Amino acid sequence: PAPPGEGPSLERFTLAEDELRTVRLRVPEGTSGTELAALCDDLALHDWLLTTVVRMLDGLRLGAGAAQDAGTVVRTLRPAVDHLLHLWMPGARVGRELAALWDPLEERPGFTRQWQVLVQRIRDQLTLHAVPAVHREVDPAPGPPAVLPRE
Known part of the structure; x- marks a missing residue:
């Protein structure tokens, strides 16, 4: 009790070696157990979201030397976009x-800052992998560009 x-x-918010998370809270006497459970559920959900998205990105070999094709990147990241990012x-x-x-937790370790970096990384990867696909699909028209008449 506080x-x-x-x-x-x-x-304290602790991550043990076996990935067990523990939190130590001080709350005023009479704080509802239901409210405490809701807080712990919220902490667990957001910690799980961060961990899951980090693992999704870690599973990809990204960067200049990576041999990851666009289809693999999109298949790996689509579940994050479809089911996780909005949570x-x-x-x-x-x-x-x-x-x-x-x-x-927002101050340090900066949960939301970490989340925003992950979300931006996903968007960047999807954008980078979409650009070559668009480039390949558009065939340049033969000859000079068409000139539209002026009115």
Whole structure:
């Protein structure tokens, strides 16, 4: 419990070697167990989202020397776009009294900053792999470009 007169605080968020996550919270006496469970569900969901998307990207060999074809990249990243990216809403499912417990995780390690970097990386990869496909599909027209009459 939090000391009398103090609000809730997140004391520690730990990732153990076996990927077990633990959180140590201090909450005012009388805080609802349902509210605490909702906070823990929200923390678990967002930690899982980060971990899952990182693993999806780690499974791809990206970069100049990678021999990954566009189809493989799109097949690997499509589930993230279709099912995961829109779920990022830290604290949205948490009661007002406990919502501030997200602040330390946003400050350090910066959950949302990490998420935004991952989302941008996915978008960049999909864009890069779409450009060659578009380039191949468009055949240049023979001869000079058509000139439209002026009115």
